[in-house]
Amino acid sequence: MVVGGGIGGPAAAIGLRRIGWDVTVLERAPAFADVGAGILLHANGVRALDALGVGEAIRATVRPVYTGGTLTPDGRVLSRMDGAALERRLGTPVVGVLRADLHRVLREALPDGRVRTGVEVADVGGAGRDADLVVAADGLDSRRRAELFPRHPGAVYSGSTVLRAVTERPFHDPLHDLELTWGRGTGFGHIRFVDGRAEWHAVLTAPPGVRHRDPLAALRRYDAVRRRRGRSVARAARQAGRMGHGLTHPLAVALRNGVLRLAPSGATLRRPLRHADWTPPRLR
């Protein structure tokens, strides 16, 4: 019997079945939803999935990370990701996978009825009475660990809290598959997935127990200011392009040049000032 239907539980169950055990996974969540964000799998993880017989299925859902790296907040490169070198050395680069896809692949490798949801195991003694083996895969704050190893101190908060999300639509970053920005006590990064979407995550140094009830509200507030401005900058850039390199007709080119030559310098200055004279809103 495996307690916990997260990543470790179904993986353990697949392995046990491959060596002849009859296994049932019990998961307390009422149903499996597409929860979680993204996970980076290195070659060791991919090899482990190969050993479980799900390597092919997982390869269809991952995106290799070939480019990217770690940056400072002002955009200077601290280190570059060389996925091709990792691939030459290890047979695979790091790959990015949606946690939901990894979870689905593991679940689907188990026969119907072998993963039972809506079953919370209160104590191993009771639920595991008829089992020859109980695997406690009930996550970071495992209560089974506390029950079986009462002197174990349990998980200790590392001092960092991560906020993660997956974009709703494909994310067009022409440059990098993976990017991490390291600041002082904070970090921000993204991982791209096979369907073009991306996970972003913000790492914050925070005291234990701090809950961010609505972390997206702060981003929405900023976006409400930024989006209007972003559109206006994009419009101005398009107009400038149309009037600049975009003009091809000789008459139009001559007219533009004449107007620009005659325009008073104040008028020429007004245009860039509209966008350049701006200070970002204070982040709260």
Ligand SMILES: Cc1cc2nc3c(=O)[nH]c(=O)nc-3n(C[C@H](O)[C@H](O)[C@H](O)COP(=O)(O)OP(=O)(O)OC[C@H]3O[C@@H](n4cnc5c(N)ncnc54)[C@H](O)[C@@H]3O)c2cc1C
């Ligand atoms: C919802 C969710 C989303 C996550 N998203 C990410 C992510 O985006 N990126 C990342 O890097 N990591 C993520 N993680 C963490 C990562 O999946 C795990 O830390 C890691 O895979 C270890 O897996 P695990 O099986 O030990 O634990 P988990 O994956 O945490 O699974 C433990 C499971 O045990 C179940 N459980 C707990 N107690 C009982 C009980 N008494 N009876 C029955 N079932 C019980 C839980 O409901 C859970 O499904 C997420 C974890 C969860 C639960």
